[in-house]
Amino acid sequence: MKATAEKIENNKVKLKFQVDAQEFEKALDKSYVKNKGKFIIPGFRKGKAPRKLIERYYGEGVFYEDAFNEIFSDVYWRAVEENGLEPVDYPTVEEIEQIGSGKDLVFTASVIVKPEVELGQYKGIEVEKVEYNVTDKDVEDTLKRVQERYARWVAVEGRPIKEGDMVTLDYQGFVDGQPIEDGSAQNYTLEIGSRSFIPGFEEQLIGLSAGDEKEIKVTFPEDYGVESLKGKEAVFKVKIHDIKEKELPALDDEFAKEVSDFETIEEYRAHLKEDLERIARNRAREQMEDQLLSQVVEAAKVDIPDVMVEREIDIMLGNFEIGLYYRGLTLKRYLELTGISKEDLRAQYRQEAYTRVKTGLVLEKIARVEGIEVTQEDLDKELEELANQFNITVDEAKERFAESVERRKDEILVKKTIDFLMDNAVIVDKAQKTQQDDQQGDVKAENGNESTSQQAVKDTTAE
Structure with a gap:
């Protein structure tokens, strides 16, 4: 099998295939074996007529379509691998130029592939520092919510x-x-x-x-x-x-023992504070990551195929539908209650879907450029975190979660790439950033005044 790839549009590739006659002949034989029982030939029991006789009765091309389908998937994926393509949609057969018993099979197909990303600046990005302080009131409010649950x-x-x-x-x-x-x-x-x-x-x-x-x-x-x-x-x-x-139950040591693994209410309070501080750190980190990613993604250039955006919308709608199910609603009922169409709902998701796709492509390109990969050490670390989360041993976590962690390689790679970007970002305090902006404004004003003075000199000279 020979296959050549030619880029015909930004994200569209045309593939030309030449499949050896012997390979296509094997596909015809397979098609015959699979379908011979469908044909009735006088003098033969059903399914016993020779291939050549069936072809004579029903036409030489009677097995062509099925043989082509039999062979297409195999030769297509071989061509994709050989040419290093990354398809994002199903291929389309464009033209069958030659087909027949004893002939090479020659045809063309096209496919939309993953677009190239032109990165902008992604190192040294300024990110405004975000902090959330956990107060005693936050701890008491959380404790009261727990108390309410046990009322x-x-x-x-x-x-x-x-x-x-x-x-x-x-x-x-x-x-x-x-x-x-x-x-x-x-x-x-x-x-x-x-x-x-x-x-x-x-x-x-x-x-x-x-x-x-x-x-x-x-x-x-x-x-x-x-x-x-x-x-x-x-x-x-x-x-x-x-x-x-x-x-409401009393907030005492007995309450702490009932709702937690701690012996005293003060130990439980300390635990709640630690938990709130962890949540606050994660929240602050996520907001700083959002700041960073929006700048990195904005700076990159990429021509995203519509099909990638539509597929992302499909995923988002699927997740939305699952959420409705747990609230006792179907998507159909939701659309009836809100008075919007499914097309309207898809349109509402389109911009977010576009941003998600672009973000994924940009992070993937950065990971490739910087040589960021998921190692066995990374997978082991995930298992350790799961073990701590579920209060089990690492061996138990491997037994329960090894396959799911393996499937989450893409998520782990994204996390590592974002960590890399954060490590290479410049975190500035809000006051510091305001001061820098003011200084830049002063410099611009001075430059503007200088330009005005220079222009005045030019005007005077001209006079």
Whole structure:
């Protein structure tokens, strides 16, 4: 097999194939064996007629298409490898110039390949330093959120509903005197103050007691998900069954033992602070990385094929659809509720998809230029981190996660490349950067004044 590659457009390559006649003959034989049972020839049982006889009855080219398909994938990928191509789309057969038994198979195909990236500056990029300080209040707020998770609801008697209570009630909604479809429930549980119901509904329950019944008037928001209810006034008949209040556990050593592996509440507080500081460092790092990447990607030039952007949109939409599924929605239902089309949704993702693709291509090029690779040491480090995260041994982590870590090589390479860029960036404090900008502004102003003076001299001389 011979194959030549010719670049015909920025990202399009034309391949010309010449497959040896003997190789194509083998493909014809395979096609015959696979398909002979489909043909009926007088005097022969089904599937027993010789190939030549079938070709005589049904035409010489009866097996050509299947034989071509049989051989195409193999010769195409051989050509891709031999010519060092990186396809980003399926190939298109352009023309079959010669085909036949006893002849070389000659044809052309085209394919979109990964574009070349022209890097701009990526070392010495100025990045504004980002820091987040963890305060004692942050720790206490986090501790209170944990406390809330371990709260229990206790039935109350002898008092009406107040903010923060959990209420069990029946309700039925009406618009213009007609029952609202799916607008009723029995023994519905509602936390007062959660703002999970129609605006104004929860507030009107405050002051009611167990056993009370009431008609509540509300107005559906203009942006409500059901078109027929937008902006409509409604009446809900409610009946209160029971009221519960939240009982928080004491923040003491026993609480610490219950919610963590620590013996005292102070040890648990120290752990929370360390955890918050780690999150703060990661958040700051991510924001500085975003600053850096936006500059590096902006400085690079690349002609991105539409198909790469469309594929990225497919991935983003797929992830979005999974997210909807976990919220109890289908994509079809989401589109109905929002009143947008799938094409509109794809258009909303297009710019972000373009940026993602370009970022990936730029990072890939930098890794190649700088010789950044994923080593066995890198994979072992990932396994160690997983072992620490799940509190297991490294050997157990290898047994459980070795394959998934191997599949994450591309992610690890991206992380290493970003680390390389950060190591070669110039981190400046905000005050320092402001001072530098002011100085640059002064220099420009001085240069501008000088130019004005020089022009005045020229004008005077001219006079």
